[in-house]
Amino acid sequence: MVFRSENSFTKLADKFFGDRARRRLSDYYDMGQKLQQAMINIPPDVYVATQMLFSIALAAFGLILGAIVAIIVYFFVEIPTFDIYFPEPFLSFWLAYRKIFISLFLAVFLGVLFFMIGQFIFAIYPGYVASDRKSKIDRLMPNAVMFMYSLSSGGMPLIQIFKSIASYEDVYNELAKEFSRIVLEIEELGHDLVTTLTKAVELTPSKNLADLLQGLITIIESGGDFTSYFRERSDYYLEMARQDQKSFLEFLSLMGESYITAFVAGPLFLIIIQTVMAVMGESDVMLLYAVVYMIIPVGAFFFAFIIKLLTPVEVGKAPVIQEKHVLRREIDEDVMKKWNSWKMRKKLNPKELFIENPPAVFLISIPLAVAFALFGIMQYTFSPTIDWFFLVDDNIFISIVIALLPYAVVYQINKRRTGMVLKFTPVFLNRIASMNESGMNITRAIRTLAKTDTTPLRKEIEKINRDLEWNISLVDALIRFANRLRTFELTRTTILLVESLRSTPNVTEILRISAKDASNAELLRRERIKNMSMYVMIIYISFFVFIGIVYIISTTFLSVLAESTSKVAAAGGGFMSMGSIDEEFYKGIFMHAAVFQGLFAGLVAGVMGEGDFSSGVKHSLIMLIFAYVLFTVFI
Template sequence: MSRPTGDTEPSEFGFQQFPYVQEAPGLDEAQLREHYGWFRGYYKARPRRYFDLQRWLNQARYGQSFDVYLARSAWYAMGGIAAGAVFGLAVAWLLAASGVVEGLTNPLAYDGAVVYYIADYKALFAGAALATVFAAAFGFGTWYVRYHYPRLVVSSRRRNIDVTLPHAIVFMYALSRGGMDLLEVFGVLADSEETYGEVANEAEMVVREVELFGNDMFTALRNVRSLTPSENFEQFLDDLLSMLDSGGDVTVFFEDEAESYLEEARDEQQSFLETLGLLSEFFVVLFVAAPLFVIVILVVMSLLGAQTLAELTLLVYVMLPLAMVGFLVLLDTLSEPYVQPEVRFGDDEEDIESGLALLWAVVRDAIPGVRPRPSAATAMSAECQSRQGSYLAHRRRRALRATLADPLAAFRAKPVWTVAVTAPLAVLVGWGFVAAGLATPTWEAMLERPIPTTTWLFVLPLLVVLVPLSAFHERKRRREQYFATRFPDTLSILASANKMGIPIDEALGLASRWSSGPLSEEMATLRNDLRWNHDTRSGLRSFADRVGVAQLSRTMTLIAEGIRSSTDVAAVLTIAARDTKERFKLDRERRQELSPYIAVVVIGFLVFLLVVALLDAAYLAPIADAQAEATAPAAGESDLPLSMTAVPVEAYKALFLHAAVVQALGSGVLAGKLASDDAFSGLKYSIVLLVVAIATFALI
C-alpha cells in the first residue's frame, strides 16, 4: 500500500503516533478490511472523520488508535442491539399477557385489509415494534456512550490538572530551589501522583519522552504541550519553553509562575463569589417567591370552585424537591473546579484491615490450618513463615482491640458511616411509634392528624439519622479548620528555628510545646516518628494521613521532597509556610464572603413558613369552621357557596405542612453548599429549620 504524497495529516493531535492509514474514501479499503477486519478496515479508511475521537483518546491517555476503539464499540453496540431486542420482546410478552395489547385500537381513520391483518396479529406486530425500538435505543445508546466517554475522561483530567497545577508549580519551585535540574524536578513530580494527580501524569509523559524516546527536554515539553487537555498547563509549558529558549533561570521562572497563579486564583475566586451571589438571589426567586405565588394562586382558584389539589400535590412532592436537587447539582458543578481532591499516602503493605475484614482475619488466625499460605513470590522457610504469621496476627489483634476500645473512631473519620447504624434505628423508631399507637401509616390518618403523624413517622426518624451525621461531620470539619488555621504559623516557627541552627526534630519538639490541643499532640508524634524511624518522608506522610487535610498533605509532600533535594531546610519550610498561608487565606476570605448567604437562605425560608402558616391559620381554619357549622345537625340547610364546601381543607393543611418540611430540609442543605461548599455542613441548619417548621404548625 503506497503512501500518497502531500500534507494529508492533521497539523495538531495528528495520527503520527500510529501507523499511517490512507485518507481517501474507498482507496484500498478492501485491503484494509482484509488485513485488519471489516470494522477496523472501514474506520482506518476514514481517519479525518474521527479526528476528534483520536484527540480525545490521546488526551485521555488510552494508548490505542481510534479504529481499535471504534471496532470494539461496534461490537458492544451489536450486543446492545441484541439485548434491546430481547428486552423489547419481554415487554411485549408482559403487555400481551396482561391484556394491554388486545385493548389497542386503530388510531387512524383508514380502514382496510392491512388494518384487519394487523388486528389479527396484534401481539406479533407489537413484539416486532417494541423489539425494534428497544434494539435501536440500546444499540445507539451504547455506541453514543462509548464514542463520547473519552471526552468525559478528558474533561475530568482537565479539571484535575487545573485544580492541582498551582500547587504543583510551588512544589517544582521548592525542588528547583534545592538544586535539582529540570528533568529531575519533573521526575520527582511524576512520582507524586497520589498528591498531584493528573499533573504528575503529565510530568511522567515528559520524563518518558526524554528517557524512553531519547528526545531532548525542549522537544519533550513541546510534545506534551500538544497533547495536554488543560489550557492552563499548555500555557505553563509555553512559558517554560520560551524561558528555556531565552536561557532564563528556571528557579526564578517557577517562583514567578507561582505568584502569577496565586493572583489568578484570587481573581477566579472573586468571580466565583459574584456568581454565587447571583445564585443566592436566584434561590430566593425560585424557592421562595415562585412557590408562594403558585400556592396562593392555587388556593384562590380552589375557592372559586377549581380542583387544584393535584397541582399542589405535584408542586410539593415532585417539583419543589427536584428543583432543589437540581440547584444543588448546579452548585456542585460550579464549585467542582475549586475543590481540592483528597490525598492519602497509606502504603498497601502497612494497611491493616478494618471492620468485618479485620474481625474475620482475627477469627481466621485463631483457627489452625486456615491461615492463608504465602505465594511463590514470597516463598520463605517454615520458621520465617511462622514468625511472619504470628507477627501479623498480633498486629490484627491489637488493631481489633483498638477498634473495640474506640468504636466511634470510624464515625469520626467517615461521618457518613453513621447512616449504616442510624438508618435501621430510624426504621425501628418509626415502627415503635406505630406499635405504640401514636401514629398510623395511612393517608386518612395524615389528613386527620397531619402534625403528629408527620412528626412521629417522618420528622423524628429523620432526626435520628441527621443529628448524629451532622454532629460527627461538624466535629471533623472543626478539627480540619483548626489545623488549617494553626499549621501555617507552626511552619513559620519551624523555619525560624531551623534558621537558628536547630535540627528539624528538635524544632518539632519546640513547636509541640508552643502549640496546644491536637496540633501539639501531632507535632510530638511527628517528632518521635522522625527520631525513632529516621525516615522524614514516611513520617511527614503519616502525619498528613492522620490530619486528613488536603492542603496539608500537599505541604507535607513539598517539605519531604524539598528536604531530600536540598540542604537548606529553612528555605523549604519558608516556601511551604508562605504557600500554605496564602492558600488558607483564600479559603478564609471565601468563607467570610459567603457567610451572609446563610442569612439569605434562612430568611427566605422564614418568609415561606410565615406565608403558609398565615394561609393555614387565616384562610383554611375559617373555612374548616364554616364547613363544620354547615354540616352540623342543627344547622339546617347550608348557606355556604358550593365552591367553599368543596375545598379540601384537611388535604391543604397537610400539603402546607409538608411544603414547609421540604423547604426546611432543602434550604438548610443549600445554605451549607452556598456558604462552605459542603452540603453536609448544611444539615445543622436543616435540623433547626425542621424543628422550627413543626413547632410553628403545632402552635397555630
C-alpha cells in the same frame, strides 16, 4: 464507560470493522487528538471500529425492544383514527394494515434511535473525559508549580522534578499522568526534552499546563533560570485559581436564584392557589400532594446533586503517604499480641471510631431511629391514607433527628479540628523557618514549639516531637502528621516539604516555600467559605419566608376561610359555590411542606456553602427542628 484501553471487545470490533475504519484514517485526526488528550489508550481506527460494533449491538437491543413494543401495540393497543384522506385503493389498504405499519415503524425507529445513541456516546466521550481532566489539572496547578519551584530551588534537574510529580499519581491525579507521559517519552522512547515538551503542549487538554510547558521550552532554549520562572508562575496560577473561584461563585449566584424561584416561590404559589381553590370547591388534592411530597423534596435533592457535581472540590480523604524509612525485623510474639490488642482498643475508642470516621455513628443512630419510628407506627393500625400519615408523622420526623443529629455533631467536630490544623499549619512552618534561620535545627525547633505553642496545633506538634524522640526520621514524622488528618491540602504541602528537604540543604528556604504553599491553599479555602456563606444566608432567608407565609396561612387565613364558608353555608349559599375547608387537614399538609422544605433546603445550603452534603446535615436539622416546633407548639 469501560473503553479506556484495548480489551476483548475492541479487538473483536477491530476484526470486523478495523479495515473499514483504516481506509478513512485521515478523517479521524481530530478524534485521535481527543483520544490522546483524554488518555484513552486506543488507536483512533480501533476506537471508530469499536464505536460501530457498540452501536450495532445497541441497535440490535433497540430492535428487540421495538419488536416487543410492536407486538404490544398490534395486539393490545387500539390505535385511534385520524382525519387523513388517501385516494382509493390506498385508503382501504391503509385502514386494513395501519397497525402493521405503525408497529414496524416503532420497531425500526427504536433500532435506529439506539444506533444513533451509540454513535453519539462514542463521539462525545473523549471530549467529556478530556474536559474532566482539564478541570482536575487546572485545579492542581498552583500547588504543582509551587512544588516544582521548591524542588528547583534545591538544584534538582527538570526531568527529576517531572519524575517526582509523576510518582505521586494518587495525590496529583491527572497532572501526574501528564508528567508520567513526558518521562516515558524521554526515558523509554529516547526523545529529547524540547521535542517531548512540544508534543506535550499539543496533547494536554489544559491550556494552563500548555502555557507552563511552552514557557519551559523557551527557558531551555534561551538558557534562562527555571527557579525564577516557577516562582513567577506560582503566583500567576494562584491568581488564576482565585479568578476561577470567583467565576464559579457568580455561577452559584445564578443557581441560587433559580432554586428560590423553582423550589421555594413556585411551590409556595401552588400551595396558596390550591388553598384558595379549595374554598371555591375546585381543589385538586393530588396536585397538593405532588407539590409537598414530590416537587419540594425531589426537586431540591436533584438541584443539590447537580450543584455537587459542578462544584470543583475534592471529595473523600487524601491517600496515605508511604513512609520512607521502615524498619523491618522479627518482632516477639507476645509484643505483637500486645500491639494488636492496643490497635484494636484504639479503633474501638469512641474518639477514634466516631470523630475520625463520622459515618460510623450511623451504626448506632440509625437503629435507634428505626426503633423509635417503628414503636410509634405500631401504635396505629396501618391505613394507606393521609390521615394515618398525620398520626405517625411526629415519630417519623423525630426519628430523622435521632438519625442525623449525632452525625452532624461528630462531623462538625472533625471538620472544625481539621480546619484549625489547616489554618495554623502555615504559622507552624514559618515559626520553624524563623528558628532555623537563627541557627536552631528543625528537631530542636519542633521540641521547643511542642512546649511553648498555644495554638490548636499544639497536640499535633507534640505528636511530631514524640516521633522524633523515638528516633523516627523528620521526613516520616511529617508524613505521619499528614496521614493522621488526610486532607488533600495538607498532604500536598507535606509532599512538597519532604521531597524538598531531601533535595537541598537550604532548609529555611524550603520551609518558607512550604508555608507559602499552605497559606495559598488556606487562602483559597477561606475565600471560598467566606463567599459561599452568602448563599447559605440566602437559603435560610428563603426558608424563613416560606415558613412564615405557610405559618400565616395556617394560623390566620385558614381559620378565616373556614369561618367564611360556614357562614355562607348557614346563609343558604351565595354568588358562587363554596367548598368546606378541612382546617386540620391543611394544617397537617402545611407542616409537612415546611418540614420537607427545611430538610432538603439544608442539603442545598450545605452544597452551596461548603461543597458537600455532609455539611448540609446541620442546616437540615436546624430548619427541620424549627419548622416542627413551630407547627406543633404554636399552631
